[in-house]
Amino acid sequence: MVQIKGSTRRKLVGFLILLPTLVSLGVFVYVFIGWTVGVSFSNWNSFSKLIKGEYIFTGLRNYMRLFEDPRFQTDLWNTLFFTLFFIAGCLSLGIILAVLIDKGLKGSRVFQSIFLFPMAISFVVTGTVWSWIFAPGILPKFPQGMNLLFKLMGLQALQWRWYTSTTSILHFNLALIPVIIAAIWQLSGYTMAMYLAGLRGIDQALIEAAKVDGATDRQIFWRIKFPILRPITLSAMIILGHISLKIFDLVYSMTGSGPNNVTDVPAIYMFETTFRANRYATGSAIAIIMLVMVAVVIVPYLVTSIKKEV
Amino acid sequence: MRKVLILFVVLLLSYVLLAENQLEIFSWWTGGGEEEGLLALFDVFHKYYPDVEIINATVAGGAGTNAKAVLKTRMIGGNPPDSFQVHGGMELIDTYVVTGMMEPITWLLEEWGIKDKFPEDILKICSYEGEVYSIPVNVHRGNVVFYNKAILEKAGIKELPTTWPEFFEVLKKVKAAGYVPLALGDKNKWTATHLFEDILLSTLGPYNYNGLWNGRTSFEHQGVKEALEIFIELMKYVNENHASLTWQDATLLVFEGKAAFNVMGDWAEGYLKTLGWTPGKEFGWMVVPGTKGAFMVVTDTFGLPKNAPHRENAIKWLKIISSVEGQDTFNPIKGSIPARIDADRSLYDDYLIWSMNDFATNALCPSIIHGSAAPEAFATALNDAINMFVTTKDLKKTHKIIIYAAEDYLE
Numbered sequence: 147m148v149q150i151k152g153s154t155r156r157k158l159v160g161f162l163i164l165l166p167t168l169v170s171l172g173v174f175v176y177v178f179i180g181w182t183v184g185v186s187f188s189n190w191n192s193f194s195k196l197i198k199g200e201y202i203f204t205g206l207r208n209y210m211r212l213f214e215d216p217r218f219q220t221d222l223w224n225t226l227f228f229t230l231f232f233i234a235g236c237l238s239l240g241i242i243l244a245v246l247i248d249k250g251l252k253g254s255r256v257f258q259s260i261f262l263f264p265m266a267i268s269f270v271v272t273g274t275v276w277s278w279i280f281a282p283g284i285l286p287k288f289p290q291g292m293n294l295l296f297k298l299m300g301l302q303a304l305q306w307r308w309y310t311s312t313t314s315i316l317h318f319n320l321a322l323i324p325v326i327i328a329a330i331w332q333l334s335g336y337t338m339a340m341y342l343a344g345l346r347g348i349d350q351a352l353i354e355a356a357k358v359d360g361a362t363d364r365q366i367f368w369r370i371k372f373p374i375l376r377p378i379t380l381s382a383m384i385i386l387g388h389i390s391l392k393i394f395d396l397v398y399s400m401t402g403s404g405p406n407n408v409t410d411v412p413a414i415y416m417f418e419t420t421f422r423a424n425r426y427a428t429g430s431a432i433a434i435i436m437l438v439m440v441a442v443v444i445v446p447y448l449v450t451s452i453k454k455e456v
Numbered sequence: 457m458r459k460v461l462i463l464f465v466v467l468l469l470s471y472v473l474l475a476e477n478q479l480e481i482f483s484w485w486t487g488g489g490e491e492e493g494l495l496a497l498f499d500v501f502h503k504y505y506p507d508v509e510i511i512n513a514t515v516a517g518g519a520g521t522n523a524k525a526v527l528k529t530r531m532i533g534g535n536p537p538d539s540f541q542v543h544g545g546m547e548l549i550d551t552y553v554v555t556g557m558m559e560p561i562t563w564l565l566e567e568w569g570i571k572d573k574f575p576e577d578i579l580k581i582c583s584y585e586g587e588v589y590s591i592p593v594n595v596h597r598g599n600v601v602f603y604n605k606a607i608l609e610k611a612g613i614k615e616l617p618t619t620w621p622e623f624f625e626v627l628k629k630v631k632a633a634g635y636v637p638l639a640l641g642d643k644n645k646w647t648a649t650h651l652f653e654d655i656l657l658s659t660l661g662p663y664n665y666n667g668l669w670n671g672r673t674s675f676e677h678q679g680v681k682e683a684l685e686i687f688i689e690l691m692k693y694v695n696e697n698h699a700s701l702t703w704q705d706a707t708l709l710v711f712e713g714k715a716a717f718n719v720m721g722d723w724a725e726g727y728l729k730t731l732g733w734t735p736g737k738e739f740g741w742m743v744v745p746g747t748k749g750a751f752m753v754v755t756d757t758f759g760l761p762k763n764a765p766h767r768e769n770a771i772k773w774l775k776i777i778s779s780v781e782g783q784d785t786f787n788p789i790k791g792s793i794p795a796r797i798d799a800d801r802s803l804y805d806d807y808l809i810w811s812m813n814d815f816a817t818n819a820l821c822p823s824i825i826h827g828s829a830a831p832e833a834f835a836t837a838l839n840d841a842i843n844m845f846v847t848t849k850d851l852k853k854t855h856k857i858i859i860y861a862a863e864d865y866l867e
Contacts, residue, residue, distance in 0.1 A: 193528065194554050216844075281697065281700045285697070402645070404699060405846060406846070422521065424832050
């Protein structure tokens with residue numbers, strides 16, 4: 147019998163334990179990504195073509211068609227604006243809340259839980275509830291939700307069509323605003339928690355020293371605390387960014403794709419083409435484009451964090 | 457230890473033995489009325505075959521949007537249920553029959569002697585190359601307008617409109633009386649397309665409408681353009697918050713006395729009844745203007761997948777749902793009419809009797825958006841086109857998109 151040295155054996159056991167995970171990860175993630183890429187280059191745009199499985203390579207045809215498709219163009223604009231406003235909103239609201247709570251005022255712990263709470267709710271629930279809040283009702287006679295509130299407060303001028311509005315300014319569909327508000331409500335608690343942890347982690351000696359040097363509170367915040375929080379901002383941006391690029395459930399339950407696709411996003415289009423229209427090749431192409439968008443955000447982050455560890 | 461082991465073996469054996477006599481029925485009937493109907497059907501089944509255990513495999517989601525995705529995955533994966541709910545027509549034929557996943561069941565209908573108990577047109581949409589592939593359990597009508605009687609009275613409308621110009625006159629009067637003339641809820645896009653296909657039926661007439669699906673009529677036909685024109689005109693009378701409402705919300709507007717008319721399939725009748733209204737008392741109905749003599753068919757059917765794990769039980773199931781007893785148990789609860797023409801009329805309400813009379817005599821036209829007339833790819837493309845049309849009102853472009861979709865997805 148061959149003797150195996152202790153450390154080698156430990157490594158071997160570790161590898162064997164990891165093996166099933168590695169294999170299934172490889173198959174169910176990477177092989178299937180490859181498979182999806184393959185389908186996106188094919189002619190499989192109906193159920194019967196998929197079943198017969200006669201693979202005809204069509205190159206980039208599905209992609210070209212997509213980029214010419216007005217609905218998909220709207221989707222890309224929507225994703226861009228949604229991502230921008232959603233990240234900006236979550237970060238700024240998150241840092242404001244964190245600073246306020248960090249001041250340690252009475253009851254701040256309670257507020258901390260309240261602000262963090264929405265994160266525990268599913269996007270579907272958030273979407274449904276906010277779709278009631280922002281439902282316009284029949285204006286001006288039977289307003290609903292926010293519009294009713296405005297009416298009761300005598301602010302009729304503020305009533306508008308919310309997510310049923312079809313107004314668009316420089317490709318930004320105003321109907322997205324209620325959706326962005328709901329998304330910010332859901333996730334600004336998360337950024338608050340991140341920033342709060344960052345603020346609490348700052349060495350108090352640093353602050354004391356600055357105070358001794360005569361720095362004002364504002365200077366302490368902008369010159370000392372804010373730069374220290376930068377890595378937190380970056381990782382929050384990446385988490386929020388990949389959520390917004392592949393968002394589906396919130397929009398689907400809140401507005402669907404809206405009139406003239408004003409609130410449509412790639413994930414909804416992908417769902418409809420694949421699972422309703424049976425156009426698997428086109429659906430795969432949308433999925434791959436989404437994957438690339440997320441990868442553009444995530445990969446540089448992964449590369450830098452791996453570099454740091456090594 | 458030994459006892460536990462024996463118990464375990466016994467349990468396992470009994471499970472295996474029981475598993476031999478199961479029947480898995482796949483559907484999306486989880487909502488009010490439909491679930492009760494399905495369970496009542498199960499009761500009828502158990503009356504005749506008490507030893508068969510039914511597995512009720514339902515997937516929730518309106519109009520089967522989620523269920524269809526699950527079903528497709530199971531069918532591709534070679535794991536079919538014993539029988540499943542599918543809209544008769546292209547949803548069945550294009551997806552499952554052409555791909556060779558279904559068994560023909562004409563021989564069953566002949567053996568049970570009931571082939572002539574269903575209208576020929578309805579068996580035709582469940583057939584492919586001369587063989588029947590599924591049995592319709594119910595029929596819904598798509599081209600119906602429901603209205604609030606009190607509002608019509610207040611607006612001084614005495615006669616029901618039968619043509620579009622007459623209908624527009626009526627809508628104007630209702631608007632002047634301060635009500636929403638026509639309720640629409642197209643948060644889920646299909647309701648606008650539902651309205652459009654009804655208009656299309658009126659401008660083309662049943663003969664040409666049915667011709668769209670076998671190449672006899674082209675989508676360049678003048679009637680398609682006219683339908684788009686009427687649709688745009690109708691949009692002037694629709695509640696402006698339509699994009700935030702579902703079909704139920706739109707029906708609710710009629711119920712709450714805010715809107716006068718609502719074009720919807722007759723599941724809206726079932727919904728109004730569950731809200732507490734009696735057909736003919738608080739609400740009335742008429743066919744969509746210009747579609748008299750035509751019946752827009754939406755039908756739920758069940759078929760026999762190849763390699764069904766419990767084929768014998770599936771055949772028993774088909775026998776029950778195609779029997780008069782099965783159909784008359786299910787339909788009054790679900791709020792639809794039986795597909796068989798020899799059902800017991802005394803069990804149905806005024807509206808359903810009216811619908812049954814028309815079903816027996818009218819030209820039957822398959823619905824696009826409910827999966828009967830065209831492949832799902834075409835229905836989805838039309839859905840998209842109409843959804844954009846509601847906002848852009850670009851008639852020429854929309855007509856072109858529809859023609860292209862027909863070229864791409866209709867054979």
